[in-house]
Amino acid sequence: MSGAPAAGDRVVRVVLVDDQDLVRTGFRMILGVEPDLQVVGEAADGAAAVALVRATAPDVVLMDVQMPGVDGLTATREVVATTCSAVVVLTTFDRDDYLFAALEAGASGFLLKNAGPEELVAAVRLVAAGEALLDPAVTRRVIERFAARPGRAARPDLLTALTEREREVLVLLARGWSNAEIAQCLVLSEATVKTHVSHLLAKLGLRDRVQAVVHAYETGLVAPGEGGPPPGG
Template sequence: MVIRVVVADDQELVRSGFALILDLADGIEVVAEVGDGADAVAAVRAHRADVALLDIRMPGTDGIAACRAITEAGDCRCVMLTTFDSDAYVYDALHAGAAGFLLKDVRRDDLVHAVRVAATGDALLAPTVARRLIAEYVSRPAPGPPAARLDVLTARERETLLHLAHGLSNAEIADRLTVSEHTVKTHVGHVLAKLGLRDRIQAVICAYETGLVTPSP
């Protein structure tokens, strides 16, 4: 199956460069290159794109608003482009449904990999990007025990959520819990279903918001 991608960035050289890299990759087709969020939303709808690569900062409709509109309208996954140090909108992007983040100086192979991961429905939780962003921008919860929202989870599911919040992969969680990766996938699925979450990134947000995990000072 070919992964259909929309690339949205107001800098022509940036979006053309990303589009060229992705078009050269097997199984990926860039169906549109656009310069603002409104055009990205329209292009995703017109081409039934699987993944939208969105710059957070764009004139007119920005990447966050575009991400929210895209995720609410269908199954297209949104990956945000950020300069990391200067973007103060990560929390909003996560709540808008972003599946992950890429730095604008991302390596060629990592860009291709990120698009393929997003297309499978998974989230991008690379420790060097997403976990640090989440730790910096998610609001600090009030002191006290984890919120009652987590009471629907079993002890093992809560432990799984804790490991997700620390950025561990399924294989790493399986090693920590001394179970199979299949069992971990089952636990993750139960966590998402019980808490009404879309993906692993939303699970991480939930872990911070409920006080199960607190960002490092």
């Protein structure tokens, strides 16, 4: 897909952070052909990334983990704490320690570098729209990690602010379902699902869908092993 975006269409501004020139070049070429995506800067280490994000205020930052000097996780923590940019952590390592460190640092998503071009483009658009990038496989690992924490008692009292519909949406969120899948299951429009998600996040004081998944399991709303695949899954 190429060409200029239509008048009035939003262009998502992206910063690329990786210590390998070839990786940044590849990402820039993939994103550069999309009319609604614009790479506004590149950095090769965490310190430069933080300075660049503050200077350019991108919508999305694609952040490598292992870099010389300031690493990507430290940079992610600083970007999330001091700017409005969303961070997607990119790595070649499918390791739980990186995954959970990235999520705890405030990343809105976690994507392996071997993801296809379409997945990369979709990830940028998804995060720019205010959603978190957490596929079902990653969701299961989040669940398993938090379910295994000792001494963690269920706290259903933390959910009293939610309506019954919002609780239903949260249950499906915790299973890793997308807005479209939730809408199909509950016979709602996607716009209505997005409204429910926004309301439940606000009521619970949560930043994004990642935190909502964790919260659902910590409160005992759902338990590991419950539920099945989304419609058609």
